[in-house]
Amino acid sequence: MGETTLDAMIMDGDTMEVGAVANLKRIKNVIGVARAVMEHTEHTLLVGESATIFAENMGFIAEDLTTAKSVDIFTQWLKGNCQPNYWKNVFPDPSKSCRPYKPAVTLGLNKKRWHADIRSHDTIGMIAFDQYGHLAAGTSTNGLTHKVPGYVNASGQRCTVTSNTSMLHQRPLLQDSCAVCLCCSCHSRVGDSPIVGAGAYADSSAGAAAATGDGDVMMRFLPSYFAVELMRAGTNPSAACKMAISRIKRHYSEFFGAIICANTTGHYGAACNKVPGFTQFHYMVSNTESDAPLLKSVDCF
Numbered sequence: 001m002g003e004t005t006l007d008a009m010i011m012d013g014d015t016m017e018v019g020a021v022a023n024l025k026r027i028k029n030v031i032g033v034a035r036a037v038m039e040h041t042e043h044t045l046l047v048g049e050s051a052t053i054f055a056e057n058m059g060f061i062a063e064d065l066t067t068a069k070s071v072d073i074f075t076q077w078l079k080g081n082c083q084p085n086y087w088k089n090v091f092p093d094p095s096k097s098c099r100p101y102k103p104a105v106t107l108g109l110n111k112k113r114w115h116a117d118i119r120s121h122d123t124i125g126m127i128a129f130d131q132y133g134h135l136a137a138g139t140s141t142n143g144l145t146h147k148v149p150g151y152v153n154a155s156g157q158r159c160t161v162t163s164n165t166s167m168l169h170q171r172p173l174l175q176d177s178c179a180v181c182l183c184c185s186c187h188s189r190v191g192d193s194p195i196v197g198a199g200a201y202a203d204s205s206a207g208a209a210a211a212t213g214d215g216d217v218m219m220r221f222l223p224s225y226f227a228v229e230l231m232r233a234g235t236n237p238s239a240a241c242k243m244a245i246s247r248i249k250r251h252y253s254e255f256f257g258a259i260i261c262a263n264t265t266g267h268y269g270a271a272c273n274k275v276p277g278f279t280q281f282h283y284m285v286s287n288t289e290s291d292a293p294l295l296k297s298v299d300c301f
Contacts, residue, residue, distance in 0.1 A: 257273050283296050
């Protein structure tokens with residue numbers, strides 16, 4: 001039926017080194033592989049089967065990540081004429097049928113106002129800040145549910161991603177994530193999570209940020225990088241987060257997204273865009289002042 005593809009990145013705010021992977025297959029610990037890219041290569045981003053081969057060479061265990069739940073979601077999606085999907089300006093009408101599609105003769109033929117499904121993916125973003133002022137940031141995701149695949153395989157089987165679960169733990173920067181979904185063994189859409197400055201960014205002289213949401217839109221604005229540069233100029237973390245979201249809203253008023261920010265003094269904040277079903281963003285904070293992680297929230301605007 002297919003394979004999972006995972007994306008992740010990690011950035012060291014002291015050295016400005018970055019490791020990232022996209023379309024990683026058969027490896028649960030995607031953030032660990034991203035860290036290995038940072039620590040053991042001169043590269044920044046590895047993609048697809050080459051990333052998997054690298055991971056296996058680094059000692060990561062390959063395994064089948066498909067679950068019964070993901071297979072069921074995929075099956076139900078096919079029965080429902082592949083709805084939702086993310087095609088436009090193609091025929092047959094993607095709002096009523098499955099692929100294969102072909103370019104429409106007239107651009108804009110299938111004009112539909114598309115809204116990201118807030119339940120369609122599960123991205124983890126994390127900022128780490130220690131007593132010495134060292135900053136790091138990272139992300140881990142399996143990407144967007146039902147994302148566009150790279151091709152239809154030789155048997156004509158449709159490729160797509162279905163359900164997902166993600167976990168991210170700290171070691172002592174960032175490590176260990178797991179995402180479970182379903183897609184064909186082909187290259188496909190990559191969102192903002194593994195892209196430096198989009199999914200996350202860290203600079204120990206200024207601050208760090210991590211974003212989540214509609215990556216196809218958000219990556220066009222590099223919100224994490226923008227927020228860090230605002231903090232470098234003296235903007236407080238909450239205001240920097242809000243300004244990063246506002247910049248996107250001017251062009252995509254109904255996008256789904258949120259961002260967390262922290263500066264070099266340990267102050268933090270978050271912001272999110274208000275859309276139907278998403279009016280408040282929750283995030284966790286853990287520090288020496290509390291015995292357990294604290295659940296925080298911010299009202300979207």
